[in-house]
Amino acid sequence: MAIAASHETLTLDDQMRALGSRARAAAAVLAKASTAQKNDALLAAAASLRAQLPALLEANHQDVADARAKALDAALIDRLTIDEKRVAAMAKGLEEIAALADPVGRLDADWTRPNGLIIQRVRVPLGVIGIIYESRPNVTADAGGLCLKSGNAVILRGGSESARSSAAILACLSEGLESVGLPTAAIQSVPSQDRAAVGIMLRMDDAIDVIIPRGGKSLIERVSTESRIPVLKHLDGICHTYIHAAANLAKTRAVVVNAKMRRTGVCGATETLLIDRAVLATHLKPLLDDLITAGCAIRGDAEIQSLDSRVTAATEQDWSTEYLAPILSVRVVDGVEAAITHIGYYGSHHTEAIITEDVAAAEAFLAGIDSAIVMVNASTQFADGGEFGMGAEIGISTGKLHARGPVGVAELTSYKYLVRGNGQVRP
C-alpha cells in the first residue's frame, strides 16, 4: 500500500502515533461538519464504490486467491469474498446511512434552574473510534459510513486476509470525503498488518476514545484484556426461545423455525430452545418435525432424547455454545422462573424470547431476563438495528455501559451540557 511505502523509514510506533494525531485533528473537523456535507460524502462514496467495481473485484480476487493458497477455511473465504451483489449492498448501505437522521446536535433535554441558569444536554460525537475486525471487507464500508454520519473519525484495523479489498473500499470512502472537502484522515486504516499494530492501538488512549471489536471470542477477549481504552463489546449471541405452558402451537411453530433457521450465522439466531414440561406432549414433536425438515440437527437433554430418537445428546458445553449453524440445543424446563434461571446462567445477555398467550408469564419473563433485548411472541432474528427502525448498526452490544442492544449512529455519540447564565454565582 502507498501509505506503508511512504512511511518505511518510520517505526510502527511512530506511524501509529502519526495516524492517531491525524485522526484527532480530523475528528475536530468532523464534529463541526454539517449534515449535508456528511451526507454528500456518503453518497459520493457510494457512487465511487459502484464506479470502482472492477478494481474492487480485482483486489478481492487477489485476497481470495491468497486465502485459498494458504488453505484458510471455507467459512472465512466466504466471508472474505465480495461479488457485484455485495458491492451493490455496500453502496446501498452508505446511501441508507445518508438517509438517517443526524444524531449530532440533537437536544436530549433542556430545563431552567430556579437561579435562571438554562441547561441543555446535546449530543456530540464520541471523537475517534477504533474498530478492530476480521475478514469481512464490507465492515470497512459499514463502519466507515456509520462513524462518518455520527461525526466521528475512525481508525480501522481489518484482518490481514482482506487487506487489498479493504484498501480498495477505503479509497472509495476517501474519494467521498475529498469530494466535499472533509479530511481523508476521518477514515483511516492502520498502516501495517503486523499484529503488534493492534497492541499499539489498544494503548493509544490519548488518540482513541472507544474501541469496538467485531469478531470472534478470542479477538474480543484479547481486546478486553489489553485495552486501556473503553471497549464497546459485541459478544456472542447465545439466544434462547422459551416455549411457555400457554404457548399457541401455530405461533410457536412459525416463530421457532424462523428464530433458528432463517439465517443460522447471525448473532440473533436462537441457539437453545427451552420447552415447558406442560407442553412437551403437544408441542415438541411438531417443532422437531419442522426443524429437522428444515435441516436442523437437534441436541437434547436426557428427557428430550428419550422422547425422540432423532435427538442426539447435548453436553454441558452445548448450553453455552453459539453454534452459528443449523444445530439447536433443546431442554425441558419447569416454568418461567426455571427458564429465567437457565438463561441467566448459560446465556450471553443478547436476545431471548418467550412464546406465550399468558400476559402474566410474558411480563415475568420481560422483567426477569437480564438481556439487551427481551421478546414476547416474536423471532429472536428481529434483534437488529434495521428491524428496530434505528437504521444500520455496527453490531449488538451485550455490555450494559453506554450502549446496549443495537449500536447505530445515535449510540456512536456522547453528550455535553451547555449552561447559559447571566452572571450567576454559586452561594
Added chain:
Amino acid sequence: MAIAASHETLTLDDQMRALGSRARAAAAVLAKASTAQKNDALLAAAASLRAQLPALLEANHQDVADARAKALDAALIDRLTIDEKRVAAMAKGLEEIAALADPVGRLDADWTRPNGLIIQRVRVPLGVIGIIYESRPNVTADAGGLCLKSGNAVILRGGSESARSSAAILACLSEGLESVGLPTAAIQSVPSQDRAAVGIMLRMDDAIDVIIPRGGKSLIERVSTESRIPVLKHLDGICHTYIHAAANLAKTRAVVVNAKMRRTGVCGATETLLIDRAVLATHLKPLLDDLITAGCAIRGDAEIQSLDSRVTAATEQDWSTEYLAPILSVRVVDGVEAAITHIGYYGSHHTEAIITEDVAAAEAFLAGIDSAIVMVNASTQFADGGEFGMGAEIGISTGKLHARGPVGVAELTSYKYLVRGNGQVRP
C-alpha cells in the same frame, strides 16, 4: 471486623469470590425492589446514622488517632474526620436520595414497527458496581445510597485509614436494608485492607459490571490500567474561565472570584483564567485585586507578570495543574479560538466557562469546547449534580462513554429493549 474473622481460613481470592457471588445475588433482588422499599431502607439507614452517632464518632476517633500516629498529612486527616455535623449531612444526604425519582423502570422511548412489533426501551440497574475510594468516610454513605436507589448492588473498597469509620457507617446502611427485608449483601465492603484486594476486584468481571474510582490521579491510573471491567472515570477538574473581549466587568468580577475561591478544593473550581488581550487594560487589575484580597495567589505568563508585580511566574506545568488550592494561573489569549485551543491542549474536559455579552462568541465557545460542561456567564462551581437539579451525584465523569458530567442515580442505570409481538417472524 466480624466478616474477616469468620473467613480467616479462606484465601483472599476465595473471600472476594464469595463477596462477588453475594453481590450478584443481591443485585437480582435489588433490581426488582419497589421504589417504596428502597426509599424506606434509605430513610431507616439515615435514622440509624443519627442514632449511632456516638459509635460513629468513636470509630472515627480511632481512625483519626491512628492517622495522626502515622503522621499522615493534614489534608488527609481533614477529609477523614467526621463530626456531628458531617454525620447529620450524611443522614440528610440519604433522605435526599430517597426523595429523588426512581430511575429504574422509566420508559425512555417506545414505538411500534410496521409489522406490529411494539418496542420499548426501559431503564434497568447496571447490576453490581465496584467503588474504590480513598479516605473520605462519607463516600460510604453517599455511594451506598446512590447505588441502592438505582437498584444496584455495590462493593465498596475505601481507604485503610477510614476502615473503622466506614465499617460503622456500613452497619447503619445494613440496618436500613434489613429493616425492609432487602439483602445486606446489596452494600458490602471488601473483607481486607490488603492492596491485593483491589487487584482482585479489578479482575472480577463476572461479578462486577462497572468500576468507579474516586480519588487522586494515581488511583485512577492504576484502575484504568489494571481493570478488566469498564471504568467510569472521574479525572481532574482543570477548569477554565475565559474572559472574552465583550465581558461585562461587574459580572466578570463576581463570577471569577466565585469560580476560583468559593471552595478551592472541589473539582469544579476554576484553575486557569484566560483573559482576552482586548480587556487586559480594563479587566485585569480589578480581577487580580479581588482575587488577591480573597487570598488567592496568582501565577501568570510573562505578559501578566509584566503588568502586575504581585504575579509570580507560571511554568508550563501550571497550565495542566489542578491546584485544589487558592492558586490561579492566568494567561493572555487572543480571541475565542485561541482560548479553545489552550483549553483543548491543557484541560481535562471537565467544565469551562466564557464570560461575554457577545452571543456569537458565546455560541462559538459552546460549540468548540469538548468538555462535559460548557458555561456562559456563570461560575464553574455550578458543575454539580445537585446544582443541575439532578440530585446527589457520585462525581463528575470526564469520560465520554456512558455518562458525561454529573453521575447521579439516572446515570447509574442501563436500559433494555422489551419487544412485544403476536407471532411475527422475520422475512
